[in-house]
Amino acid sequence: MLRTFCRTSGVLLKVRVPALWATQAQHRWASSLPMNTVVLFVPQQESWVVERMGRFHRILEPGLNFLIPILDKIRYVQSLKEIVIDVPEQSAVSLDNVTLQIDGVLYLRILDPFKASYGVEDPEYAVTQLAQTTMRSELGKLTLDKVFRERETLNTNIVHSINQASDDWGIRCLRYEIKDIHVPPRVKESMQMQVEAERKKRATVLESEGHKEAAINVAEGRKQAQILASEGEKTEQINKAAGEANAVLAKAEAKAKAIRLLSEALAEQNGNAAASLSVAEQYVSAFANLAKESNTILLPSNSGDISGMVTQVCVCCLNCSAHPPRWALVGLNCLQNQVKSNHSVKISHFKVYVIHK
Numbered sequence: 001m002l003r004t005f006c007r008t009s010g011v012l013l014k015v016r017v018p019a020l021w022a023t024q025a026q027h028r029w030a031s032s033l034p035m036n037t038v039v040l041f042v043p044q045q046e047s048w049v050v051e052r053m054g055r056f057h058r059i060l061e062p063g064l065n066f067l068i069p070i071l072d073k074i075r076y077v078q079s080l081k082e083i084v085i086d087v088p089e090q091s092a093v094s095l096d097n098v099t100l101q102i103d104g105v106l107y108l109r110i111l112d113p114f115k116a117s118y119g120v121e122d123p124e125y126a127v128t129q130l131a132q133t134t135m136r137s138e139l140g141k142l143t144l145d146k147v148f149r150e151r152e153t154l155n156t157n158i159v160h161s162i163n164q165a166s167d168d169w170g171i172r173c174l175r176y177e178i179k180d181i182h183v184p185p186r187v188k189e190s191m192q193m194q195v196e197a198e199r200k201k202r203a204t205v206l207e208s209e210g211h212k213e214a215a216i217n218v219a220e221g222r223k224q225a226q227i228l229a230s231e232g233e234k235t236e237q238i239n240k241a242a243g244e245a246n247a248v249l250a251k252a253e254a255k256a257k258a259i260r261l262l263s264e265a266l267a268e269q270n271g272n273a274a275a276s277l278s279v280a281e282q283y284v285s286a287f288a289n290l291a292k293e294s295n296t297i298l299l300p301s302n303s304g305d306i307s308g309m310v311t312q313v314c315v316c317c318l319n320c321s322a323h324p325p326r327w328a329l330v331g332l333n334c335l336q337n338q339v340k341s342n343h344s345v346k347i348s349h350f351k352v353y354v355i356h357k
Helices: 024-032 113-118 123-139 144-149 151-169 185-267 271-293 304-320
Strands: 002-008 011-017 039-042 046-052 055-060 063-066 072-079 083-093 099-110 171-182 329-336 347-355
Touching (some): 039 046, 055 072, 083 171, 113 151, 144 151, 151 171
Antiparallel strands (some): 046 072, 083 099, 329 347
16 A cells, blocks of 8 residues: 545545555655655755645755654655656557567756656656657657668657656656567568668679779770880881981982082092093992992993093093003903804903003
């Protein structure tokens, strides 16, 4: 039996209530209410609600307090600390008609001890029931996928809904956290299959992305190699053209220098004779090379041309001498090949000796 109070015709009577009929709040108040000992010490973070002759009198603050015996009675003791309440597991139906088993944890604090004492019979029980109904209502607005994905948003909405209704109770809900969400076995299996399919899809996408990146890298490497090769060929051609141009320029300069020297030599004494000698030597050498390297037999149109040419060579040699000798012997050694049926002669070599004495 628990001692409690009831009102009958405006008179406050002390009665006994069977323990099975008593509420959770009556159990808690009966076991935690201190006695009026005139001098009371209220602990920190607690508020004691005092009634005088059955009516609210005042709230005792932490520290030393005095009460009148018999007239004053401590009716409620409220803790101002943060209170943690386990919300029991309950069933809820999501927007896509999936039955869920969900539980949570509620964190609250009493801000107004007067409202918490006289605004509701059991504030903790009331807040717990409000949290359960609010959670069922919020879950009915979301699909199963969003319940798992937007858990933080769901917690925030539940806290906001609880605070709107608990202001008259002097209670402030600080936060609400969902602990576990249980789904039916079949739904769990389908979710597992979906997760596996999604993972395979991601693996395939990642593999294709890897092949794509590899192909891009290979193509980029080939492109860079071709660019470098073309630049190398371009540089090689430029260098080759520059070398050929320099060679042509050097050859032209050498030829110009030779012509200039030749003109200077022709301007000197006996220059024409020296030029004639050089031309005659080149003539003989050219005929000798033609006869040596070619299979064609060369015969001058006039057989006396060779002797005339040789005579001219000898005269040029005598004229080029600064002091002409008293006599000069010119020997001509001509090595000839066999005479063919047309009586033509292939001249292989001429040698001219000029002997001075």
